[in-house]
Amino acid sequence: MMMLKRTLSFLMLLAAPLGAQTATISAGYALAHYSEQASTLSFDGSGPDASVAVGWWRLEAFGDWQQLGLVPHSGSTLQSFTMTDLTAGIRVHVAPLVSVEAGYQHRGVSPTGTAESFSALRMTARTDLPLAPGAVATVRAGYVGTLTFSGGGTAPMGLDLGLGFGYGPGSGRVQIVGRYDFERIDRHTVILTASHAVPIESSVGQLGLAVRL
Amino acid sequence: MIARRFLLALLLPVSALAQDLTVRRAAAAYDGLAYDDAIADAHRALKGRLTAADQARAFEILGFAYAALDSTVQATDAFKELLLLNPDRDLDPTRISPKITSLFALALGQVLVIRHFHVDTSSFIAGTGDVALDFTVTRTARVRAHIEGPGGAVTVDSTMREGETRVRWNGLMGPANAAESGTYRLVVEAAAGRDSYAAAYPLRIVAGAVDTMPLLTSLPGYALQPEMVIPPRSVRPVALAALAAGVVAGTTLALENRSLNAGSRTPLFAISGGAVLTGLLATIKRPAPVPSAANIRYNTLVRDQLARRNAEIHTDNAKRRSEVRLTVMSNVTTEAAR
Numbered sequence: 001m002m003m004l005k006r007t008l009s010f011l012m013l014l015a016a017p018l019g020a021q022t023a024t025i026s027a028g029y030a031l032a033h034y035s036e037q038a039s040t041l042s043f044d045g046s047g048p049d050a051s052v053a054v055g056w057w058r059l060e061a062f063g064d065w066q067q068l069g070l071v072p073h074s075g076s077t078l079q080s081f082t083m084t085d086l087t088a089g090i091r092v093h094v095a096p097l098v099s100v101e102a103g104y105q106h107r108g109v110s111p112t113g114t115a116e117s118f119s120a121l122r123m124t125a126r127t128d129l130p131l132a133p134g135a136v137a138t139v140r141a142g143y144v145g146t147l148t149f150s151g152g153g154t155a156p157m158g159l160d161l162g163l164g165f166g167y168g169p170g171s172g173r174v175q176i177v178g179r180y181d182f183e184r185i186d187r188h189t190v191i192l193t194a195s196h197a198v199p200i201e202s203s204v205g206q207l208g209l210a211v212r213l
Numbered sequence: 214m215i216a217r218r219f220l221l222a223l224l225l226p227v228s229a230l231a232q233d234l235t236v237r238r239a240a241a242a243y244d245g246l247a248y249d250d251a252i253a254d255a256h257r258a259l260k261g262r263l264t265a266a267d268q269a270r271a272f273e274i275l276g277f278a279y280a281a282l283d284s285t286v287q288a289t290d291a292f293k294e295l296l297l298l299n300p301d302r303d304l305d306p307t308r309i310s311p312k313i314t315s316l317f318a319l320a321l322g323q324v325l326v327i328r329h330f331h332v333d334t335s336s337f338i339a340g341t342g343d344v345a346l347d348f349t350v351t352r353t354a355r356v357r358a359h360i361e362g363p364g365g366a367v368t369v370d371s372t373m374r375e376g377e378t379r380v381r382w383n384g385l386m387g388p389a390n391a392a393e394s395g396t397y398r399l400v401v402e403a404a405a406g407r408d409s410y411a412a413a414y415p416l417r418i419v420a421g422a423v424d425t426m427p428l429l430t431s432l433p434g435y436a437l438q439p440e441m442v443i444p445p446r447s448v449r450p451v452a453l454a455a456l457a458a459g460v461v462a463g464t465t466l467a468l469e470n471r472s473l474n475a476g477s478r479t480p481l482f483a484i485s486g487g488a489v490l491t492g493l494l495a496t497i498k499r500p501a502p503v504p505s506a507a508n509i510r511y512n513t514l515v516r517d518q519l520a521r522r523n524a525e526i527h528t529d530n531a532k533r534r535s536e537v538r539l540t541v542m543s544n545v546t547t548e549a550a551r
Contacts, residue, residue, distance in 0.1 A: 033476030042474035073474070129457060131450035132495030137457045137488050141464075159468060163461035165454070165488040167495075180484035182465045199470045205480020207487070 022055040026177055028208015032068045034083065036116060037198045041078065043115075045070035049206045053091075060091040060099070066204065070115070081114035083107060089122065099126050101142070112150070116187070116200055120146040124160060134172025138164035138179075146185055153189035153198060166210060177210040233258075236267050239274045248278040269298040276320075280313040288313075292320035296351075300328035300412070325352045325408040327401045329377075332416065336540045338423055339384035339391035344541045346382060346399060350374045354405035362397030362418070364390070369399075384539040391537035394420045417542040424538075425530040428523045435515050441502035454492025458485035 030049040035042045047068035054061050066085040072078035089103020101124040109117040124142025131137060144158030161182045168175035185200040239254030255271045255278070263271065272295040279288035295302060306314045330348040337343060346369070350356055353375040359368045360382060367387065370380035386392050397418055402411045431437070462485045469475050 031480045033480070035470075035473035035476065038472065039474040042476055044476060129453050130501070131454060131492055132498045133501040135450065135491050135495035135498065137454045137491060139457045139461055161461060161465055161468065163458060163484055163488060165484070165491040167491045178484045178487040180461070180465075180481055182468070182481070184468055184470060186470075197472075199473060201470050201473050203465070203476070203480060205484050207483075 022053075022060075023213040024053045024055075024210055025213065026051050026208050026210035028177065028206050030066060030068060030204050030206035032070065032083075032202060032204040034068075034070050034115065034202045036200050040076070042073050042076075043070035043078075043080075044073065045080075045083075047082075049204075049208060055091075058093045060093070061089075062091055062101075062103075063088045066206075068204070079111070079114050082110045083115060084110070087122070091126070097127050097129065099128070100124065101126060101140075105144070109150070116198075117150040118146050118185075118200075119148050120144050120158065120185075122160060126162075134166075134168040134170055134175065136166045136172070138162070138166075140164070140181075144183065144185060146187070149187060151189070151198075153187050155185045155187040155200075158185040159183070173212050175210045175212075177208055179206045180204070181206075233263075233267055235261070236263070236271050236274070239271065243274050243278055243281075248281050251275075251278040252282075265298055269295055269302070272298065273302075276317070277313055280310075280316045283312075285316060288316045289320045289323065292317045293324045296320060296324045296326055296328075300326040321351050323352075325350075325354055325403055325405050325410045327351075327356075327403055327410060327412045330399075330401075330412070330414045332399075332414075332541065332543045334540070334542045336538060337384065339420075339537045339539050340389065341383075341536070343381040343383045344539075346380050347377065348401060349377050350403055352403075352405050352408075354403040354408075354410075357402045358399060360386075360392075360397050360399055360416070362386075362392065362416075363395040364393045364397075374403075382541075384537070384541075392418050392420060392539060394418060414543075419540040419542075421538050421540070423533040423536045425533050426526050428526055429519055432515060432519055432522070435518070437512050437515060438505070438508035440505060440509050440512060442505045442508065443502050444500050446496070446500055448496055450495035451489065451492035454488045454495070458488040461485065 027048070027050045029046065031044075031046045033042070033044050045068050047066065049064070049066045051062065051064040053063075064085070064087040066083075068083045068085075069080065070083055071080040085105065085107050087103050087105045089101050091099050091101045093099045101122070103122045103124070105120045105122055107117050107119070109115045122142055122144050124140050126138060126140045129137045129139070140160070140162035142160040144155075144160050146155040146158055149155070159182075162180060164177065164179040166172065166175040166177045180203070182203045183201065187198045187200055188195050189198050190196070235254050235258035239251045239258060242248075242254055243251035251274055255275045258271045259268065272291045276288045276291035276295060279285075279291060304314045304317050328349050328351065330346075332344065332346050335342075335344045346358070353373060355371070356374040356378065357368065357371040358380050359366055364386040367382075367385070369382045384392055395418060397416045399414045399416055400411065401414070403409065462481055465481060466478075
């Protein structure tokens with residue numbers, strides 16, 4: 001109940017932006033591919049995707065939610081699962097076209113154990129290229145520092161790469177948006193004394209509608 | 214007694230009329246070349262009561278008649294009396310005999326009078342500008358000119374003068390004390406030996422506020438330029454979008470882990486294609502206005518110049534509000550006294 005009240009309060013805040021405040025809500029549908037450990041562990045799927053961002057002057061708080069139903073490639077005996085990604089962070093516009101993001105990502109998997117769930121800190125640099133009024137292209141690149149994996153292990157190296165676009169009539173208050181995210185995490189586990197590479201890789205393409213309030 | 218006064222009052226105008234007729238008779242005698250009769254009639258008229266104008270006319274007839282009879286001394290004396298009565302009198306040398314005009318000039322050099330006073334109506338700021346007061350002194354004399362009026366009296370000039378003279382007055386009745394509106398008199402006193410002469414000329418002075426300048430809203434010839442301009446249409450958006458899509462797609466393909474199943478690349482190519490399409494639409498779309506650095510810099514300079522000019526006007530107006538504009542007008546009649 002308390003959670004619902006907080007959510008409603010947050011939505012009311014979004015619905016009435018202040019003078020220098022901007023708020024953007026977007027929702028769409030995503031297609032995804034997920035691979036883990038070896039070429040045999042490969043999944044494809046899709047699911048809803050939503051995001052919200054509230055900006056004030058140079059600062060912007062954002063949150064992304066994604067729930068993907070992933071099924072193994074045909075012929076595989078692996079179990080299907082649902083992967084839920086939740087990311088929240090702060091974006092600072094350091095230059096007219098450049099911003100940096102710091103965020104926290106949590107990936108949950110259901111049923112547990114069917115794939116790797118983890119939590120990570122992300123540092124990303126992003127550039128928004130205004131192409132015309134209501135048209136923008138976005139390029140992102142960042143580091144994913146994974147904190148914990150459900151199956152143990154560490155990942156000293158994690159990369160995140162993204163491409164996005166938005167196009168809408170007029171000033172672009174309502175836009176068709178598209179986003180592609182590629183994530184590679186070079187995970188290592190130690191079994192006995194030997195280190196084993198168990199990489200994780202995912203790519204998600206999302207298409208939806210964004211409204212700037 | 215009352216009857217006697219009444220009779221006197223009736224007789225005086227009759228007497229003046231009779232003297233006027235005598236002056237006319239003298240003039241007629243002079244015109245008829247009967248110079249002796251003209252002299253006799255003029256003397257007879259001068260013994261009675263005459264207006265100043267008739268007196269001057271009588272002396273003029275005397276001067277002309279004596280000159281015609283070559284009585285130089287008497288002619289000169291008559292012209293001197295004429296000049297004292299009417300200092301501005303001049304003889305036209307193109308119409309009158311040189312014998313007469315030369316004697317008139319001789320008299321002019323012997324008598325001390327101030328004549329031909331002239332002032333052009335002028336408007337000036339008291340203490341800054343001035344008005345020129347012109348007159349002629351017939352002989353070398355110490356001339357003292359002062360102005361009297363509601364605001365007090367002030368000496369304008371006190372020097373030795375002769376001939377055409379110009380004195381200037383700055384409109385002040387004292388240090389930083391501008392003249393008030395009203396009727397003033399320029400009193401000119403001339404003294405040379407035992408001779409002295411004074412004349413007063415009325416002046417009309419109107420004091421008013423000095424006009425101030427309005428602040429400028431724009432500089433003539435320097436119109437502000439639009440600070441946002443629409444750039445010409447270009448392929449930059451599609452090129453930029455294609456570059457971004459190419460970089461991300463290429464980097465993604467390069468970073469894919471070879472040991473894993475890459476899976477379908479449809480999302481990557483779909484979103485990359487979408488980005489390029491967005492760039493293409495943006496290229497076709499009307500470009501957004503962009504700030505024009507040159508125009509912004511130009512406008513800044515114009516606004517700075519405008520602010521500087523208005524600051525100068527503001528300072529100038531503050532000074533002008535403490536000043537008084539005087540308009541000095543000439544008189545219509547001359548008062549003269551011996």
